[in-house]
Amino acid sequence: MSAAEEIDWAAKNYLVVDDFVGIRQLLRESLRSLGARNIDQASSGGEAMGLLSRVRYDVVLCDYNLGDGKNGQQVLEEARVRNLVNPSTVWLMVSAEKSVESVMGAAEHQPDAYLIKPITEGVLLTRLNRVWHKKQVFRMIDQAYAEKDYLRAARLCDARIGSDKLHELDLLRMKARLMEKSGQPARAREVYEQVLEQREYQWARAGLAKIRMANGEFEQARQMFQSVIAENKYYIDAYDQLAAAYQNMGKMEEAGAILERAAKLSPNSVPRQRNLGNIALRLGNVQMAEKAFRKCIAIGEYSIMKTPDAYLGLARVCGQKNDPKEALQLLLVAQREFAHEHPDIPLRAKITEGLVYHESGDYRRARKAGDELEEMLKATAERPDTATCLELATLLFAVGVKDAPVELLCYVIRNNHDNPLLLDEVQQIFEKARMGEEGMAYIRSSKKEASDLMNQGVLLWKTGKLAEAVEWMRNARKAVPNNQRILFNAAQIMVSHMQQHGHDAVLWAEACDVLHHVDRLLPGQQRFAQLMEQLAALQPEAA
Amino acid sequence: MDDLLADTPPDTPDTPDTQDLFLFLASTAHDMKNSLSVLSGTLERLLVTQSALPAPKRESAYPEMAHMLYQTKRLNDNLMQLLALYKQVGQPDYPFDLQPVELGQLVEQVVSIGRVLLQSRGIRLELDVDPGLIWHLDEDLVVGVLSHAINNAIHYTCDTVRLAIRETEGWLELRVEDNGPGYPPSLLKAGAIATREAASGVNFLTNSAGLGLYFSSKVAKMHQHRGRTGTLRLENGGAYGGGCFILRLP
Numbered sequence: 001m002s003a004a005e006e007i008d009w010a011a012k013n014y015l016v017v018d019d020f021v022g023i024r025q026l027l028r029e030s031l032r033s034l035g036a037r038n039i040d041q042a043s044s045g046g047e048a049m050g051l052l053s054r055v056r057y058d059v060v061l062c063d064y065n066l067g068d069g070k071n072g073q074q075v076l077e078e079a080r081v082r083n084l085v086n087p088s089t090v091w092l093m094v095s096a097e098k099s100v101e102s103v104m105g106a107a108e109h110q111p112d113a114y115l116i117k118p119i120t121e122g123v124l125l126t127r128l129n130r131v132w133h134k135k136q137v138f139r140m141i142d143q144a145y146a147e148k149d150y151l152r153a154a155r156l157c158d159a160r161i162g163s164d165k166l167h168e169l170d171l172l173r174m175k176a177r178l179m180e181k182s183g184q185p186a187r188a189r190e191v192y193e194q195v196l197e198q199r200e201y202q203w204a205r206a207g208l209a210k211i212r213m214a215n216g217e218f219e220q221a222r223q224m225f226q227s228v229i230a231e232n233k234y235y236i237d238a239y240d241q242l243a244a245a246y247q248n249m250g251k252m253e254e255a256g257a258i259l260e261r262a263a264k265l266s267p268n269s270v271p272r273q274r275n276l277g278n279i280a281l282r283l284g285n286v287q288m289a290e291k292a293f294r295k296c297i298a299i300g301e302y303s304i305m306k307t308p309d310a311y312l313g314l315a316r317v318c319g320q321k322n323d324p325k326e327a328l329q330l331l332l333v334a335q336r337e338f339a340h341e342h343p344d345i346p347l348r349a350k351i352t353e354g355l356v357y358h359e360s361g362d363y364r365r366a367r368k369a370g371d372e373l374e375e376m377l378k379a380t381a382e383r384p385d386t387a388t389c390l391e392l393a394t395l396l397f398a399v400g401v402k403d404a405p406v407e408l409l410c411y412v413i414r415n416n417h418d419n420p421l422l423l424d425e426v427q428q429i430f431e432k433a434r435m436g437e438e439g440m441a442y443i444r445s446s447k448k449e450a451s452d453l454m455n456q457g458v459l460l461w462k463t464g465k466l467a468e469a470v471e472w473m474r475n476a477r478k479a480v481p482n483n484q485r486i487l488f489n490a491a492q493i494m495v496s497h498m499q500q501h502g503h504d505a506v507l508w509a510e511a512c513d514v515l516h517h518v519d520r521l522l523p524g525q526q527r528f529a530q531l532m533e534q535l536a537a538l539q540p541e542a543a
Numbered sequence: 544m545d546d547l548l549a550d551t552p553p554d555t556p557d558t559p560d561t562q563d564l565f566l567f568l569a570s571t572a573h574d575m576k577n578s579l580s581v582l583s584g585t586l587e588r589l590l591v592t593q594s595a596l597p598a599p600k601r602e603s604a605y606p607e608m609a610h611m612l613y614q615t616k617r618l619n620d621n622l623m624q625l626l627a628l629y630k631q632v633g634q635p636d637y638p639f640d641l642q643p644v645e646l647g648q649l650v651e652q653v654v655s656i657g658r659v660l661l662q663s664r665g666i667r668l669e670l671d672v673d674p675g676l677i678w679h680l681d682e683d684l685v686v687g688v689l690s691h692a693i694n695n696a697i698h699y700t701c702d703t704v705r706l707a708i709r710e711t712e713g714w715l716e717l718r719v720e721d722n723g724p725g726y727p728p729s730l731l732k733a734g735a736i737a738t739r740e741a742a743s744g745v746n747f748l749t750n751s752a753g754l755g756l757y758f759s760s761k762v763a764k765m766h767q768h769r770g771r772t773g774t775l776r777l778e779n780g781g782a783y784g785g786g787c788f789i790l791r792l793p
Contacts, residue, residue, distance in 0.1 A: 020577045022577060022578075022580075022581035023577055023580060023581065025581075026580060026581055026584040026585075029584070029588065030584075096576040096577075097576075097623075098637065098638050098640070098683060099638065100638050116623075116683055117576045117577070117580050118576065118579060118580035118583060118584065118619060119580070120587075120652075120655055120656050121655060122651060122652055122654065122655015122656060122658070123652045123655060123656065123686070125655075126648050126651050126652050126655075130648060165677055166643065166645055166677060168643070169643050198679075199641070199679050199768065200767075200768070201641065232638075232639055234637075234638035234639070
């Protein structure tokens with residue numbers, strides 16, 4: 001290690017995961033010769049999870065291929081999602097050959113490094129040291145990132161980029177990502193171009209293409225993603241993005257074909273199989289949809305990434321194959337397996353049930369499902385996400401229910417009163433239900449309702465009545481919980497209040513909650529990044 | 544529907560049979576890798592223990608053990624190269640992974656891989672590298688190629704192997720040289736064939752060095768930058784007048 005301080009590898013806690021006892025012994029010997037004393041071993045993914053939930057490890061050496069049960073990637077994902085490893089934990093993934101996954105670049109949960117067998121002590125030590133130093137360089141940046149203070153994180157990157165040649169590329173990549181997260185695509189583009197001036201890195205080329213796509217330039221984005229794939233046919237992320245570009249252009253056939261190729265190269269991704277299934281369903285390709293959803297369920301069995309979408313999608317497939325019995329069976333399983341993390345699953349399962357009956361021509365049972373859905377909506381003020389609301393309204397109209405879908409659509413409009421694309425979609429649903437004129441009136445009045453609520457709060461704020469403005473927006477949020485402009489203005493008013501009247505822990509937490517909520521609804525907004533930065537500056541210790 | 548990816552090579556046929564064969568090969572390779580890892584790891588450990596003893600106290604089988612390690616490493620290299628190539632020989636069909644790498648770290652790994660074998664054969668490894676220099680390359684591939692070249696040099700050298708890396712006119716030149724009598728004409732010829740543009744003439748069955756050279760030249764060619772492509776060359780000469788293995792990356 002050149003000019004770097006020595007790291008004490010002897011005092012660390014190690015976990016070695018491999019299904020082959022010979023390899024575990026070999027790795028243990030290698031670690032011992034680095035001085036390591038505390039080395040635990042696991043022979044399967046399940047055993048590894050058990051140890052990870054009891055012990056905090058500094059270093060995990062995990063084989064990708066662990067026989068039956070969880071694979072190495074699934075162990076990593078679950079450990080990260082369940083917070084069983086520290087940000088400082090070094091995770092090295094071991095495999096017999098270079099895996100496609102190792103160059104994907106964009107997967108959500110990446111190990112810190114991949115090692116190819118046979119692992120020698122020297123290679124192990126070099127990679128351990130390298131990851132450790134990189135983690136030191138990124139410690140403060142990662143912390144700011146975790147706190148979603150993207151602008152502070154970007155400044156920390158800037159401060160290092162000129163002086164740290166070895167990590168320059170990693171820092172630039174992080175900075176581009178931060179610029180995207182904080183709604184500044186033009187600055188992200190500058191960073192990617194700066195990288196490409198040095199070398200043709202596919203992640204930078206794909207980054208430029210993603211910015212084009214976000215900008216609505218789908219054809220240009222498509223060409224760029226295709227050239228990335230032509231350069232490196234294993235850059236899987238580009239396939240997923242290319243499929244999204246085709247989808248945006250309305251070319252579902254092409255999108256499905258690309259996802260099918262990506263799924264062949266890298267089949268063990270739950271989200272990819274789910275997307276493929278959904279597109280196939282829209283295309284009416286029942287066979288492809290069934291294959292994708294079944295694969296999605298199979299890989300989800302051992303994965304924390306498993307999704308109810310696969311069960312609901314497969315139920316639709318069964319309906320279209322005239323097998324409502326298996327469809328209902330799947331819906332029961334989905335409700336049993338996902339009730340915990342997905343509180344809206346009973347509603348979504350019932351919607352799917354209605355669709356299955358409707359599509360298989362059993363209009364009596366479809367109507368019954370519609371009536372039950374109406375009852376479920378009456379029982380609570382909570383509403384599902386926008387996509388589910390639209391799906392539900394469409395179904396309810398189709399089976400002959402009238403009031404509930406109108407109420408749902410008005411709810412959607414109030415929460416998205418300045419989103420013209422969505423308003424068009426709502427208008428189309430009304431027209432399909434032969435309610436075009438009434439629909440227009442509903443849209444008009446719901447839009448006005450939302451903008452009146454917001455304008456009154458902003459007026460109070462601008463006339464200096466800050467406490468009243470905060471209270472007004474609090475009530476507005478209760479009436480319209482998911483309207484991003486109302487949410488941003490509510491946070492803005494709370495920040496103003498604290499800037500004038502000093503820090504207030506309760507108000508600060510409330511503003512933070514509001515901002516995180518809006519970031520979940522619509523990530524990558526510049527206003528989010530700015531407000532998070534202002535909010536961070538208001539903390540007493542930051543002053 | 545138009546051809547979506549006209550620029551990329553076509554997929555291998557995806558019949559159930561080839562899928563099964565692929566899975567079988569992959570899992571067999573995985574198994575063999577494990578066995579080889581254990582074998583070479585155990586041998587290295589035995590050799591390290593033995594070399595700590597004064598010469599008269601060593602096992603009489605010490606030289607044979609060193610030779611076993613050499614052969615095990617050859618087996619492992621061949622397997623690694625086959626794994627990278629077997630899917631579609633003739634196409635650069637490998638998840639190529641470009642990274643900025645500090646040469647000090649690259650060399651550190653190459654040295655550690657060859658250390659026990661070099662020591663047990665009594666061969667000196669000389670280094671001539673700027674450790675702070677950073678280059679963009681696929682680290683696993685280049686470490687593999689250099690280790691393989693050093694294993695070969697061990698076979699041909701008298702008592703010294705030299706690894707020299709320098710930047711010259713926008714290229715990174717990596718040289719593995721030895722002080723032996725030089726490569727025999729047959730190997731130089733194999734090198735010329737293996738590195739030629741159309742490598743269809745390589746006969747792996749009759750030429751044991753062919754696979755390693757072919758693999759190394761593939762690795763060279765995967766490295767591309769601004770219209771320039773990496774090259775591989777074998778010659779006699781260099782610092783000691785012995786065999787030279789020269790990899791140049793853009």
